[in-house]
Amino acid sequence: MSDNQVKFVLTERELPTHWINLMADLPPGAPPPLHPGTKQPAGPDDLAALFPLALILQEVSAEPEIEIPDQVRDVYRLWRPTPLYRARRLERELDTPAHIYYKYEGVSPAGSHKPNTAVAQAYENAQAGIRKLTTETGAGQWGSSLAFACRLFGLECEVWMVGSSYDQKPYRRSMMETWGATVHRSPSDLTEAGRSQREHPTGSLGIAISEAVEVAAQRSETNYSLGSVLNHVLLHQTVIGQEALVQMQMAGEEPDVVVGCVGGGSNFGGLAIPFLRRVLREQATTRFVAAEPAACPTLTRGVYAYDFGDTVGLTPLMPMYTLGHGFVPPPVHAGGLRYHGDSPLVCGLVRAGLVEPRAYRQNETFAAAVQFARTEGIIPAPEPAHAIRAAIEEAEAAREGGEPRVILFGLCGHGNFDLSAYDAYLAGELEDPEFSEEELAEALAGLPEAPALS
């Protein structure tokens, strides 16, 4: 590598051929999801109304690697492999001996890592003869990714978009429509769930999920698609970390710490899993940091318990850190991180001490994002701004300790649709919204009855 190289690029030939399934490397006996009614372990059959068999098999697979279908790799080629950068300008600004690297997923058509799984899910549904996918979306990152993926495989796509976002972020809606999707404001009059929630006109992710699930469950040619949390979603995202592993080798460095933001866990998992497998196999001693918002501190303040994945209680009970499915996070701009729970896989790794969670307040993440934009050029989305904040913290610790440190973080999307938040920050008008201890206690008191987790 040259002395001033900043970008590590791979050719199409180096596109990963397999996804990495970390379940194969974890000790057996992980708690299973439970049927929401019977509280018995939920099996593949319980998911068949919503997901095609191929994805269900991926969800429960014990194989260490799963081959990526050629048709999925053909779509990945439109933007993958993605670049890995060394943040030399940020390092100089921080006056740190640390080396900071970031893997950038904002080059995808939808501008984030979400298409990595949207394409895989659309493909498997099309193979299974499904005609339409339904989903929910908050700020629109996931809905636009699925709209794009459905278009390429000839599927219809119907998106329930959280009412407040629908009103405030018309451009994400335009993006979905440009790719041919139908977008509804949620709560809508099209579903029982929506009609029952007319008193909450601004909507919520929980309501939107209920609407999308209700429609998919009723129609045989329609399935539902989820953009995070589940094992198969994290699986698809492992293309990120696999490429980063090769690119770090090109840079001739071994990361001491891998950092990602966590909402549902798929961005963090996608980057970290290939590195985590090396730690589990005792080939490396990497640390892992999961950065979340202080306004929705699932991993740092939640309890480890069975809880519903959605607000109204339609989904299986998942073993995870949770703030309670009734918890409504205050309105931070990092909409992708406003989730009461987290991927069971990531939660298990936190529980096992392999992943260290940290929570950051909104203003400190925007300060980090602006510092990053002014040195590295890219304006980050509010979600990865949390990872930037944690990476800067690591770099400052290296400076204070006078020690070298190699930091790799995931820059999972650009902030082109989030500039009103930057506006507020630069005007000194950005809030650090908080929840009350009473709200959290009340949500935790509403956890469903279920076996305790060890």
Place this chain on the structure above:
Amino acid sequence: MSDNQVKFVLTERELPTHWINLMADLPPGAPPPLHPGTKQPAGPDDLAALFPLALILQEVSAEPEIEIPDQVRDVYRLWRPTPLYRARRLERELDTPAHIYYKYEGVSPAGSHKPNTAVAQAYENAQAGIRKLTTETGAGQWGSSLAFACRLFGLECEVWMVGSSYDQKPYRRSMMETWGATVHRSPSDLTEAGRSQREHPTGSLGIAISEAVEVAAQRSETNYSLGSVLNHVLLHQTVIGQEALVQMQMAGEEPDVVVGCVGGGSNFGGLAIPFLRRVLREQATTRFVAAEPAACPTLTRGVYAYDFGDTVGLTPLMPMYTLGHGFVPPPVHAGGLRYHGDSPLVCGLVRAGLVEPRAYRQNETFAAAVQFARTEGIIPAPEPAHAIRAAIEEAEAAREGGEPRVILFGLCGHGNFDLSAYDAYLAGELEDPEFSEEELAEALAGLPEAPALS
């Protein structure tokens, strides 16, 4: 190359080391710019109040190649080399035997090709001891690029943004401010020019140029920066075409036709010049197509004459195709193409028959853009949608003729900030705004007195 390769990537090692100056390959005797007062050839001294010597020397250079400073290449590394794609999915959709390639500049921090020259201009101004750059911006592509570049070289940046855009596109303003620039709504009260135009509260590019030039001309530590039209701007953009030339060789193909959209000419010139030089040197027989809006048909309906570069007549007289400096193009969304004139260099090539201009109406360009987005994934800016329309026309001609054809076009930016226009198009509410023949005749009647051009 593999049978299904779609992306041709270069490493930092393959970043161009020189810019290409086409002036060296053109026959001598090109008409010079004229001083607006004396109507005598304008020399380097006439530009010294606004530009540093290094850029003036580039503007008038007869050297075939000019070395890119290391510090400029170091910034280019943040996003360059940019990818070249084969549009296999679009080809299939069009059922054409043509091979369609596109060079994508939307991966830059500002989302277009503009940073290629912004960085070079900011660097040379910083080297010359200048503290601040002023400029105008319409929709904000150029202003955000210069804001980014100034930040990296420690310069202040002051942008006059056309009033109507300032009101309608707050996110581009936020982007400039995130990179640390000061943004004024034009017409402003800060300048004589602005105060004289209070009766035009929505502003115009011409007024904004006058404000930025007025401030730069009055202060010794402040210079002005222009984002297109001039020779040195086209020079800086030739990194695009040089990379594309190497990438087409990687693909094993020779373009039959190179297509770009034209506003001021720097995007078109940047892609085409390296290919044009091969034609001038009789190493190739490539055709060139310049795509412009029918609402501002400079190359297809303008006259070839001396005219001012700005509306109020402060700049030198430039030899170019022009609709008259008083022509106010109707409000198409491709704001970057709404310019009454064009680069004298590009105009000379059109005049010589080397470049074929074509004009397209707004709705047909958006139809092409949506077709592109639904096959290739990237949502294009309204400006390169004109190039896409022309490229599709070429591909359809190949299909009708039953003949192979290799098409290369420039995709100079993404449309993330233009989704309201897509909204209007998808709703069937997009207009094809027109000017009246009287308006055009009146603007042409207002051309300044100057020597006729042959």
